[in-house]
Every structure is written in C-alpha cells, then in structure tokens.
Amino acid sequence: MSIRLANISKKFGQFQALSPLNLDIQEGEMIGLLGPSGSGKTTLLRIIAGLEGADSGQLYFGDRDVTQVHVRERRVGFVFQNYALFRHMTVAENVAFGLQVMPRKQRPSAAEIKQRVNQLLETVQLAHLAQRYPEQLSGGQKQRIALARALATQPEVLLLDEPFGALDAKVRKELRRWLRSLHDELKFTSVFVTHDQDEALELSDRVVVMSNGHIEQINAPAELYAQPNSRFVFDFLGNVNVLNVDWQQDHWRNGEAFLVPPEQTELQQNGVLYVRSHELELADKPNSQACLPFDVVAVTAIGAEARVELAPRGWDSDELWEATFSHQRVKQLGLTKGSQVFATPQTGYFFGEQGATTPSRLNWPFLPPGSLVFDI
Numbered sequence: 001m002s003i004r005l006a007n008i009s010k011k012f013g014q015f016q017a018l019s020p021l022n023l024d025i026q027e028g029e030m031i032g033l034l035g036p037s038g039s040g041k042t043t044l045l046r047i048i049a050g051l052e053g054a055d056s057g058q059l060y061f062g063d064r065d066v067t068q069v070h071v072r073e074r075r076v077g078f079v080f081q082n083y084a085l086f087r088h089m090t091v092a093e094n095v096a097f098g099l100q101v102m103p104r105k106q107r108p109s110a111a112e113i114k115q116r117v118n119q120l121l122e123t124v125q126l127a128h129l130a131q132r133y134p135e136q137l138s139g140g141q142k143q144r145i146a147l148a149r150a151l152a153t154q155p156e157v158l159l160l161d162e163p164f165g166a167l168d169a170k171v172r173k174e175l176r177r178w179l180r181s182l183h184d185e186l187k188f189t190s191v192f193v194t195h196d197q198d199e200a201l202e203l204s205d206r207v208v209v210m211s212n213g214h215i216e217q218i219n220a221p222a223e224l225y226a227q228p229n230s231r232f233v234f235d236f237l238g239n240v241n242v243l244n245v246d247w248q249q250d251h252w253r254n255g256e257a258f259l260v261p262p263e264q265t266e267l268q269q270n271g272v273l274y275v276r277s278h279e280l281e282l283a284d285k286p287n288s289q290a291c292l293p294f295d296v297v298a299v300t301a302i303g304a305e306a307r308v309e310l311a312p313r314g315w316d317s318d319e320l321w322e323a324t325f326s327h328q329r330v331k332q333l334g335l336t337k338g339s340q341v342f343a344t345p346q347t348g349y350f351f352g353e354q355g356a357t358t359p360s361r362l363n364w365p366f367l368p369p370g371s372l373v374f375d376i
C-alpha cells in the first residue's frame, strides 16, 4: 500500500508541530523518520495511523483518501517503544487479540485464529513461548510479540514508534536485522521513528530527516550520507569536524591553519568546512595544500578502531576534532597523547557564507601526484 501525505500540518495550541509537508511512500517501502527530540516524528506517525488528526492537508493510502477515516478502519499495525502487551494475557492471547476484537463478519473462525497465531509465532521465532505471560519475557522477546500482534490482522501498513528504543545495543542490532528480513519477506509498507542514525541508515530504504516540524532531506541511506544537503543534516548525522574559514587571496585561513581548495569560484569565500572523522589523514608535517596543526589529546580504542582526539594548535575551533583510524595506522603514525600532528582532509563539504545552501564536496589532494603537492 503506498502512502501519500499532501500538505499535512499540525499545531498544538500556538505551537507548530508540523509545517505543511509532502511525502510519498512507495508500496513495500521501509521509511525511517529520523530527527532530534521534538522534531515532529511521532506526530507525523500518529497522523498516518489516525491517532491524531491533521489541521490541513490530505492523506492517501493508495488512491483512497483516508484523511477522515477512523483509526480502526485504516488497517494499520502499530508497534510502540514500550511493548504495550496486555499483562494478563498469554503471548498467544496477545497475538490473537486484534483478530478476536474484529467485527463478527470479518473475524476469522476460532480455528483460523489459532492457526494464524501459531504461524505468526513461528515467524517471530517464539512459538515455544506461546503460553508465557509478558512479564516472563525479555525486552527483545516482548518486542517481537508486539510485532507479531501488530501483524496479526495483516495490515498493509506497519507503523513503529522507536520500536527498539528500550533495548540494549546488541538486542537492538539483532532485532533490526530481523525486522528488515521480515519486512522483505512479507512486503508490508512500513514507517518507523528513530533518533538513532545507525538504525535509520541500516533499516530504511529511504530516510526522512526531520527538524522543527519540517522535512530537511529525503534520501536513500547511501546518498544521504554521501551528500547531506544542509548543515543540520551534517550535524545530525554526527562524527563531523567543523572548520570556520576566511578566504584570503588564494586559500582559506583560520589563525595558523590554512587550506588551499580546488580552483572553483564558489569556494573562494568565507564559510564552514565539514570534515568527517574517518576522512582525515595525519602526518608529522603540513603540505602545500593543507596545514591544520593539532595536539593529540587522547587515543582511545573503540572496538576495531581507534579514536584520536585532537586539539587545534594556533587556530580556533569550538570543539575538539576527532579522527578514526585502524589500530595499525595509529601505530604506524606513532600517535600518542601529546604528539604534534598536521591533518589533511581527504574529503570536505564546504558551506559558503553566500550562495547555495547545499555544500560543495571537495577532495584533497586535488592536484595530480608529482605536480604541486609537496611538503613544506
């Protein structure tokens, strides 16, 4: 079932929770709504579900205008963060609930309900727990049951509000993979809310990034990561270093730091350069295109990688910089606390003070090896 939102908006009192927005979701797509707290994700999800009415606009499921259709008639499955299982019912009874409260004409027979519940419990791999009560389950198991319950009525649209928010990192990861494969198998259209970028990037066919009640960007995860279209999206996707620069004749400067950008007129202005922590190289000398002096503040092992914290030396930055390397690279570079190093970004995203709000993407070194790239 495709979903279309046209000019949907919502106010709570004087507060504009959603500015008029448009969104087209394809049949079978999995959409992640990603954004900081208060950006309007849950409000949007509740409007799609019919739990909240929009102040303006139209909502379509396929060709059907469902703007005024009651939540019960929308055939939507809903999964909340806090499981919302019925405590006094067994797992099997919980899963059967949606079927048992169907109007008599649509309700399957008792035998059919039993069969469907068994099938669903097989699907979520918890058939052996059918007779348990929710309090006898782990968080991850409860959330699988909540999902089985939401799927029982065979909804064409599944809405999930921070479905794995209350679970620990390992279980979260497991359930994410499992939800993705279930989705690929059953092909329902799903929209889920998260404020976890990894979750959004891993699960979604497309990610909708929200801030302050509007949509900042809609893209497939790889494109979103490769080409964030605003500073907000950059900041929100995280792990990014920020360099404020002034244009001086033929280079960018900030105190003793300088960078020579490729010769493009749109780069020849003051602005902000964003550099991701894994797109930074370090050396013991600057070169003709980049001089970003740092003191190494800390080298921390984080699983397979090492995070190097860097304090600018002779120039200003609001925050420490971070670079991530393999442990082997850290050894090669001989990095320890107190080392003095020079950074060269490999890729940067530049937002000029004037002109386009979308960034220019640039790579260093941008001159062919053996031409002007030399150590100074």
Ligand SMILES: Nc1ncnc2c1ncn2[C@@H]1O[C@H](COP(=O)(O)OP(=O)(O)OP(=O)(O)O)[C@@H](O)[C@H]1O
Residues within 6 Å of the ligand: 012, 015, 017, 035, 036, 037, 038, 039, 040, 041, 042, 043, 044, 193, 195
């Ligand atoms: N029933 C309500 N009455 C008044 N204000 C509300 C109501 N529901 C939501 N809001 C406000 O609307 C804004 C958007 O809320 P919403 O729950 O959609 O955000 P969110 O992005 O889902 O945030 P979170 O990640 O914290 O759940 C918030 O500022 C919230 O305080």
